[in-house]
Amino acid sequence: MKVLMTETWDTIADWYAERVRTGSAMHEFARDVLLGGLPAALHGQRILDLGCGEGLITRALAMRGGSVVGIDPSPRMIRHAQTAEQAHPSGALYALDDGTSLTTVAAGSVEWVTAGLSLNNVPDLAATISAVRRVLVPGGRLVFTIPHPCFEAPHARWSGGADEPPGRLVGNYFAEGFWRSANPDGARRAGNQHRMLSTYVTSLVEHGFVIGRLAEPVPDARVIAEQPLRAGLPPFLLVSGLRS
Structure with missing residues (x-):
C-alpha cells in the first residue's frame, strides 16, 4: 500500500479503529502505561481525555469510575468512539474539539487530563499546555504518553x-517539526510532530506545572512478541x- 502524502487522522480512522479493536500489542501497552500513572479507582473524579481517538483509553478510565469526556479533532474518530460506546456502554462521553483550544471544556472543570500518544500530534504544544492548565482545577494533573x-x-x-545486536539509528534529533512516516502500516503516516524531550518538559514548567513523574517503561511480553x-x-x- 502506497502512503498518501495527504493522509490525515480522519482518512485513516477506519483502519486505526479496526487495528485497535482487533488487538494491537503496542496500543494495549501504551494504554496500560498511561493507566499506570493514575489511581486504580477514579470515582468522583472528572477527567478529560485529550486526543481520544476511537476511545481505547477513555473507556478504560470510565470503567475505573471516572466521569470522562474524550475529545478529538477528527469527526470520524469521534464517530468510532461513540459507536463503541453504544455497543458496550462504559459511561464515557465524547465531543469534537481541538486540543490547542479546548473550547468545549470549561475552565477549572476537571481533576485530570490524560493524553495517550496525542500531544505529539498537536501542532502548537504551548497552546495545548496552556489550554490544559486552564481546564484543570488547581492541584489537578496532566498525565500523558508520547512516542519516546x-x-x-x-x-x-x-x-x-547476524554479528551485532539490534539497535536504533536516529538522524537529526534536534530537527523539530512536522514529519510523516512512509510506513503504510503505521499511524504516523498521518503525520507527527517531532519535539525534543526537553521541549515537552520545558513547556510544562513554563506553564506552571510541577513534574511529578517521568518514566520510560520497559516493553512487555506482548510488545516483544509482536x-x-x-x-x-x-x-x-x-x-x-x-x-500549581
Whole structure:
C-alpha cells in the first residue's frame, strides 16, 4: 500500500479503529502505561481525555469510575468512539474539539487530563499546555504518553544483523517539526510532530506545572512478541505534571 502524502487522522480512522479493536500489542501497552500513572479507582473524579481517538483509553478510565469526556479533532474518530460506546456502554462521553483550544471544556472543570500518544500530534504544544492548565482545577494533573522522542525521531530505523545486536539509528534529533512516516502500516503516516524531550518538559514548567513523574517503561511480553527488536528500548515516555 502506497502512503498518501495527504493522509490525515480522519482518512485513516477506519483502519486505526479496526487495528485497535482487533488487538494491537503496542496500543494495549501504551494504554496500560498511561493507566499506570493514575489511581486504580477514579470515582468522583472528572477527567478529560485529550486526543481520544476511537476511545481505547477513555473507556478504560470510565470503567475505573471516572466521569470522562474524550475529545478529538477528527469527526470520524469521534464517530468510532461513540459507536463503541453504544455497543458496550462504559459511561464515557465524547465531543469534537481541538486540543490547542479546548473550547468545549470549561475552565477549572476537571481533576485530570490524560493524553495517550496525542500531544505529539498537536501542532502548537504551548497552546495545548496552556489550554490544559486552564481546564484543570488547581492541584489537578496532566498525565500523558508520547512516542519516546529520543528513539522515534523522524526517519529512525532499526540496525544490527547476524554479528551485532539490534539497535536504533536516529538522524537529526534536534530537527523539530512536522514529519510523516512512509510506513503504510503505521499511524504516523498521518503525520507527527517531532519535539525534543526537553521541549515537552520545558513547556510544562513554563506553564506552571510541577513534574511529578517521568518514566520510560520497559516493553512487555506482548510488545516483544509482536516486535522483537523493541526488547531493549522504551517505545514510550510517560510524564505526569501537577498544576500549581
